[in-house]
Amino acid sequence: MVGVAAGDSPKDGWSSRSAFILAAIGAAVGLGNIWRFPTLAGESGGGAFVIFYIACVFLLGLPLVLSEIFIGRAGQTDAVGSIRKVAEASNASPTWSVFGSVGAIAAFLILSFYSVVAGWVLYYAGVMGMDLIDAILSGDPFRGALAGESQEAIQGRMGDLFANPWLLLAMHFAFMGATLYIVAHGVGGGLEKAATWLMPAFFVLLVGITIYGAFVGNMGEAFAFLFTPDWSKLTPAVMNSALGQALFSLSLGVAGLITYGSYIREGSKLGSTSAAIAVADTSVALIAGLMIFPIVFAVGLDPAAGPTLVFQSLPFAFQSMPAGALIGFLFFLLILVAAITSSISLLEVPTAYGIGERGWGRRKSALIFGGGAFLIGIACLLGYNVWSDVRILGFWPLFAETDILDTVDGFTGKVMLPLVALLTSIFIGWKADRRLVEETTGLAGPMLGLWRFLIAWVCPIAVTIILVTGLFPSILGG
């Protein structure tokens, strides 16, 4: 029997070009921009990382964005099926579709820890929300956040959260549940609706908090930190993480844009669509940096604090700032909104695979993959407490000291995404039928030539070098 549940219809797709752009930006803009980017930029010393990251976005990321959207647009089905169709139309081996499967597995793995981190955000939104209610009830709605709490108490909250597997689990469950709910409602009814409501709210909050930060924070120091390069800090490991971050942030290497591209029903202009996505995503990352670091520097916090930066440092900073209780709550709400429009795209990739390749109904497929990612996420969150000694890839020096969540994050970001990106660029640059590419992308003239050069030569070579030297530092004698 053929299911007729929402989203099962083969005609389900984006209602317009702008709906697609909004949804793709929603997928791209997420924890990657507001949590991972500032964390890595802070840890890697700022400027050199940021500039190398921007180069990766435009020289490698943008051509790949266009490639993935092209595959989806041409294939009109899940990632694996779409690659297979393009391969067949190009007289290439259908085995190329393997990189679609690797991408879908990466999406599934990323979703597992993404939901855990989003769970922390949910928790902090709850803490700050209750503090705001308290402020309002006490007749001083514009007071600083967490009035009267010591710095130790505020920063200790993260440790308390990490030590409490049940609380972590409850947050992870709530976030994954919301993701599953939206994805089960299909493309038009779920993904598009979420994006068209949440993304405008996101932009209003982002700009508002950044302006606030410019007034109360130390913008000058933040600017210098983010944009003054110290090239000696650009080690192969830093380059590897910058490339991984560029791919992660643009949602590349997980077949996400292939999947989203497959729901485009009309129009071509894929080149300008891709550019809009890359520019928007990168702007948000940079604005997020200019939102967070002025506040970090204003109260003399350590920019290299690592993954806990936005969770431990900022609530403390909001304490001494005017209207900190209100802004603090809005800040975590902002991250939450960004996270959910991304997590739905992560779940959509394997879900579409289940529908297209396994013939499952949408709800069943979403439940299987969402449920599976939920279980792996439990392992990630236990890595902060009961399983804190577990090193799942401990034999590999790169991951010898990382907990479960960081290992899944590092392995997907540093290994799987670059690998899929490499295969995508070789496939598009060397195998895909040229006429099909030109007709589908609508690209012509010098732009077409430039894109071809980047995707056929620059991407494969650069990604290989960065991948090999990043993963095997011994090659460079390091």
Ligand code: PHE
């Ligand atoms: N790009 C998202 C972010 O920056 C994460 C993501 C990766 C989403 C891959 C979908 C696919 O948070």
